[in-house]
Amino acid sequence: MKRLLVFVLLFLFGVMIPIGCTADSPNTGRPGRTDTNILSIYNWSTYIDPDVITEFEQEFGVRVQYDTYESNDALLAKIQPGNPGYDIIVPTSDFVEGMAAQGLLKPLNHDNIPNLVNVDPKFLDTPFDPGNEYSVPYQWGTAGIGYDIEATGEKITSWKQMFDPKFAGQVALLEDSRAMLGVILIALGKDPNTTDPAEIQAAVDYIVDHKEVVATFAPDTGQDLLDQGEVAIAVEWSGDVFQVMEENERIRYVIPEEGTIVWTDNLAIPVGARNPEMAEKFINFVLEPEIGAKISNYVKFGSPNKAAIQQGLILEEDLNNPGIYPPEEVFNKLQYAKELGADTQLFDDAWTELKVAIGR
Known part of the structure; x- marks a missing residue:
């Protein structure tokens, strides 16, 4: 989700219509604005078709203030001390569970979200949010391997293949402890949600034993490194790689044969939201088949909107892309990566050890 073109579009979009893009103050009492005519959204960067924001503003007579973040940790750090005024946030599955447990999310009124019926049942009533009390699925995808077919000289099909010594200094690992250690645990035949210190240590040891291939740890920018030819292989989120594939025919994406982490990003309303009623209208708007399809076709992630798929609104080339x-x-x-509570510290400590050992 980091293409330069998208940043340019979002910049122009922000200039042409009154959307604030301040990272720290979503709603600070600007003249002429009230809480009821502003909807403050905090979302992952380059994760929506800008036309969707324009359409929502026009249909509901509101102004959208749109800020972005690069990780769930950044989202949590912003909301945990006290919501600065956001009405919509987009946490990933396990973070929904954790934030709900901490009392950071406001329960949803399903009566105000009738378009929930459009969502594929397999993305509803999940273990991380039973009954969708706090969240509604937005997009879904996988952590996988993006690679430059010309640079590798071969198809990549497995996690272990990218650690081949011939790729020395050519691999970008994802700067995400749960996802990165999780996929290595899967490669080793272990549960990515294990809380066994010995198994987590085995994942760390495996990477350290192959550290010569590691060029860098990329904070969700591995697709850019691939596109620019700085690495041959990158562990990345699916849609991010597919976005650069549109402009770079050398790039490929694969879900490794051992399996991987799947996730859903979810629309939620944080406690302290200033316009929760309009937030629920936005959630319902996004779940309209045409709107859901427009977003997924733009960002190149999977749509949980079954109605959009059944109505043929998803691009055929995307729908047929495995x-x-x-x-x-x-x-x-x-x-799925599960919320581990206090045991998350096991992964955090292991990640710190790994980064020190790799020296990147």
């Missing part, structure tokens, strides 16, 4: 919409036999190998 990296975006994997077949059932592949989907069955995908695993």
Whole structure:
């Protein structure tokens, strides 16, 4: 989600219509504005079609203030001390569970979200949010391997393959402890949600034993490094790689044969939201088949909107792409990262050890 073109579009978009893009103050009492005519959204960068924001503003007579972040940790750090005024946030599955447990999310009124019926049942009533009390699925995807076919000289099909010594200094690992250690645990035949210190240590040791291949740890920018030819292989989120693939025919994406992490990013309303009623209208708006399809076709992630798929609104080339919409036999190998509570510290400590050992 980091293409330069998208940044340019979002910049122009912000100039042409009154959307604030301040990272720290979503709603600070600007003259002529009230809480009821502002909707403050905090979302991952380059994760929406700008036309969707324009359409919502025009239909509901509000102004959208749109800020972005690069990680769930950044989102949590912004909301945990006290919501500065955001009405919509987009946490990933396990963070929904954790934030709800901390009392950071406001329960949803499903009566105000009738378009929830458009969502594929397999993305509803999930273990991280039973009954969708706090969240509604927005997009979904996988952590996988993006690679430059000319640079590798071969198809990449497995996690272990990217650690081949011939790729020395050519691999970007994802700067995400749960996802990165999780996929290595999967490669080793372990549960990505293990809390066994010995198993987590085995994942760390495996990477350290192959540290010569590691060029860098990329904070969700691995697709850019691939596109620019700085690395040959990058562990990245699916849609991010597919976005650069549109402009770079050398780039490929694969869900490794061992399986991987699957996730959903979810629309939620944080406690302290200043316009929760309009937030629920926005959630319902996003769940309209045409709007849901427009977003997914733009960002190149999977749509949880079954109605959009059934109505033929998803681009056929995307729908037939197994990296975006994997077949059932592949989907069955995908695993969610679960909220581990205090045991998350095991992964944090292991990650710190790994970074020190790698020296990147």
